[in-house]
Structures are given as structure tokens and as C-alpha cells.
Amino acid sequence: MTLDSLHLLFFKNYDEANLRFSPGINCFIGDNGSGKTNLLDAIHYLSLTKSAFTPTDSQSIKQDADFFVVKGKFQADSSASSETIQVSLRAGQKKALTHDKQPYDRLSDHIGKYPAVLISPYDTDLIRQSSEERRKYFDSLLSQLDHEFLEQLITYNALLRQRNAVLKQSSGSSHGFDRDYLLALDEQLAPLGQQLTAARATFLTEFTPIFQRHYQQLADGREAVTLTYKSQLLDADFAQLLRANERRDLILQRSTTGPHRDDFIFLMEELPVKNYGSQGQQKSFAIALKLAQFEILAIRQQHKPLLLLDDIFDRLDEKRIARLLELVANDTFGQVFLTDTNLARTDLALTRVSSDIYRFRVQSGTVAPV
Numbered sequence: 123m124t125l126d127s128l129h130l131l132f133f134k135n136y137d138e139a140n141l142r143f144s145p146g147i148n149c150f151i152g153d154n155g156s157g158k159t160n161l162l163d164a165i166h167y168l169s170l171t172k173s174a175f176t177p178t179d180s181q182s183i184k185q186d187a188d189f190f191v192v193k194g195k196f197q198a199d200s201s202a203s204s205e206t207i208q209v210s211l212r213a214g215q216k217k218a219l220t221h222d223k224q225p226y227d228r229l230s231d232h233i234g235k236y237p238a239v240l241i242s243p244y245d246t247d248l249i250r251q252s253s254e255e256r257r258k259y260f261d262s263l264l265s266q267l268d269h270e271f272l273e274q275l276i277t278y279n280a281l282l283r284q285r286n287a288v289l290k291q292s293s294g295s296s297h298g299f300d301r302d303y304l305l306a307l308d309e310q311l312a313p314l315g316q317q318l319t320a321a322r323a324t325f326l327t328e329f330t331p332i333f334q335r336h337y338q339q340l341a342d343g344r345e346a347v348t349l350t351y352k353s354q355l356l357d358a359d360f361a362q363l364l365r366a367n368e369r370r371d372l373i374l375q376r377s378t379t380g381p382h383r384d385d386f387i388f389l390m391e392e393l394p395v396k397n398y399g400s401q402g403q404q405k406s407f408a409i410a411l412k413l414a415q416f417e418i419l420a421i422r423q424q425h426k427p428l429l430l431l432d433d434i435f436d437r438l439d440e441k442r443i444a445r446l447l448e449l450v451a452n453d454t455f456g457q458v459f460l461t462d463t464n465l466a467r468t469d470l471a472l473t474r475v476s477s478d479i480y481r482f483r484v485q486s487g488t489v490a491p492v
């Protein structure tokens with residue numbers, strides 16, 4: 123699958139942009155702050171209906187404008203006709219998503235159809251930040267692979283919000299709150315929570331060996347790494363856990379057990395990478411996660427995700443760059459979009475890669491082919 127063209131209106135620092143892409147490698151070259159990462163983020167919007175960087179969509183509307191449009195033409199293979207995806211947002215309104223001008227009823231119906239994998243300097247946040255980052259990462263990946271998982275997750279989160287609202291209304295007192303409603307919610311939450319946990323655990327057994335292989339290749343196989351899933355629900359019944367913690371939940375006015383509290387533990391030589399891994403080891407760890415993500419999406423969906431490489435030449439050492447470019451050169455990846463501040467350096471790095479290469483010059487919110 124390839125993205126043939128991209129059209130932007132009032133997206134981040136762009137008034138307007140119109141680009142045609144190579145099915146091979148596309149390089150965005152420009153100074154710091156010129157708008158290179160914003161272009162990758164626009165592509166991320168087309169794939170996942172949201173930004174990879176900004177938590178609220180309205181931040182993607184250009185300052186002083188009142189809407190943005192991101193439109194892309196995708197092609198499944200060279201013989202297929204193209205499909206147009208458009209994401210738009212008008213300030214104060216709901217985000218709109220269309221496929222060939224037909225609106226989706228729900229944004230979630232789009233997830234997984236046009237996969238993209240982003241490798242960026244922020245990836246180590248996944249290791250260093252809270253468990254929420256890791257849950258979001260694996261849940262987003264699983265959602266792209268398995269629509270049923272996504273549906274269950276959406277329902278679980280909606281029920282959890284209702285449950286927390288009931289707990290809040292109680293003001294910590296077991297009198298005068300609607301316990302029947304709480305029990306009714308728990309009856310629905312329990313099987314869903316169990317299913318989500320089981321799906322995450324099964325996924326991790328498939329994902330871990332792929333991740334380990336990428337880590338060994340990237341880091342010359344010096345240290346043993348693994349991923350484990352930590353959940354109370356793995357060895358307890360969720361319905362029982364909800365009952366056992368009801369009093370505590372009432373006092374704290376939130377739900378203290380469930381898959382929304384799980385974590386994924388990243389280990390190196392059996393110690394947490396977060397605390398014991400060097401910066402370089404953490405970087406390799408994060409890239410290996412992303413490469414495994416790419417591989418598993420490509421296997422399961424039978425077409426290669428778009429690969430978005432942000433600032434790899436700046437942030438990675440020569441060996442890791444060489445390893446990534448080896449993968450680019452040997453056709454492991456399909457269409458690639460990368461950013462750099464230096465055209466000569468990019469050209470030098472890509473000399474061994476035979477694929478079609480398009481270069482774009484990015485200058486304070488404008489972009490044009492070189």
C-alpha cells in the first residue's frame with residue numbers, strides 16, 4: 123500500500139501544501155522548526171485519525187485559522203484505483219473522517235485499514251514514562267490488528283467511566299449510592315476485562331520473539347531482553363476482584379482494579395530497562411519495539427505499513443542507522459517517509475538504496491520537491 127499524494131489546509135504551520143510521493147523513499151529536508159515532523163504527523167492522521175504528538179486535535183489547526191484539512195490518496199497496489207481519505211476539523215466541532223467522500227459513522231471503523239509505523243525521538247517515552255503510555259501503545263497496536271479488541275476496549279472504557287462516576291457520586295459513603303447500578307456495570311465489566319487481558323497476554327507471546335530478534339540484530343545480541351505482562355487478572359477472577367475492592371473503590375472514588383491498571387514490564391538481563399538500561403540501550407529497545415510492530419502489522423494485514431522515520435540521522439548512531447538502512451535496502455519496508463536537516467547527509471546515507479527517492483525542501487511552513 124502506498125500514499126500517492128497529500129493535501130493540507132491550515133494544518134499546524136502549513137497554510138496549504140500539495141505533494142505527490144514516490145512509492146519508495148520520500149525525504150523531507152529542512153531546518154529545525156520548518157515543519158518536517160508536521161508532515162509525518164499529517165500522514166499519521168490519515169492512518170490513525172489522530173496526531174502522534176499533540177493530545178488534542180484543535181492544536182493541529184493552524185494558529186488564527188478555524189479549521190484544518192488533511193487529505194491523502196492511497197493505492198492498495200499498482201493496479202488498484204486510488205482511495206481518498208480525508209480528516210478535517212472545524213474548531214468547536216467533531217472531527218470528520220471520510221473515505222472516498224463517504225463519512226464513517228465511527229472513527230474506529232477506519233483503524234487498521236491504512237497502517238503506519240512512526241519511529242521518532244520520543245519513542246523512549248514508552249520505556250521511561252508511566253504504565254499508561256505502554257498500555258496505550260499495545261492497545262493501539264492490538265486495535266489495528268483486531269477490530270473486536272478495539273470494540274471491547276471502547277465498551278470497557280465507557281463502562282469504566284460510568285463506574286467511576288457512580289463512585290464519585292457516592293462521595294466515599296456506602297449509603298446513598300446506587301449499588302444496584304454498580305453491580306449491573308460490574309456484571310458487564312467483568313467478562314470484558316477478562317477478554318482484554320487474555321487478548322493482551324496472547325498478543326505478547328506472539329510479539330515478544332519478534333521483538334527479541336530485532337533487538338539482537340540492532341544491538342549485536344549483547345544483552346538478553348524480554349517483555350512481560352503484569353495484570354492482577356491473570357491469576358484472579360475479575361468479578362471477584364471488583365467485589366473484594368468495592369469498599370476501597372468507594373473510599374478512593376475510582377476503580378482500582380482492572381486492565382486499565384495493568385503494565386507491560388520491559389526487562390534487560392532481568393532488570394527493568396527503565397532503571398538499568400543505558401540511553402543507547404533504551405533507544406535500541408524502543409526501535410526494536412517499532413520494528414516488531416512493523417513486522418507484525420505487515421504479516422497480519424498482508425501489506426506493508428507506511429514507515430515514518432523522524433530524525434533518525436540526528437538521533438541514532440552510525441550502526442543503528444546502517445541497520446535500519448539495510449532493512450530499507452533489502453525491501454523489508456515498503457514506502458518510507460523520513461525527515462532530516464541535512465540533504466547531503468541523507469543522500470550519502472541512501473546511496474546504497476536503489477529505490478525511487480523523492481526529496482522535498484521544507485521551509486517555514488512551505489514544502490516543494492527539490
Ligand SMILES: Nc1ncnc2c1ncn2[C@@H]1O[C@H](COP(=O)(O)OP(=O)(O)OP(=O)(O)O)[C@@H](O)[C@H]1O
Nearest residue numbers: 134135154155156157158159160181182183184185
Ligand atoms: N497549530 C499550529 N499553528 C501554527 N504553527 C504550529 C502549530 N502547531 C505547530 N506549529 C509549529 O510548527 C513548527 C514546525 O514544527 P515541526 O515539529 O514540524 O518542525 P521540524 O521541521 O520537524 O523541526 P525539528 O527539525 O526541530 O524537528 C513549530 O515551530 C511549531 O511551533
Ligand SMILES: [Mg+2]
Nearest residue numbers: 158159433461
Ligand atoms: Mg521534527
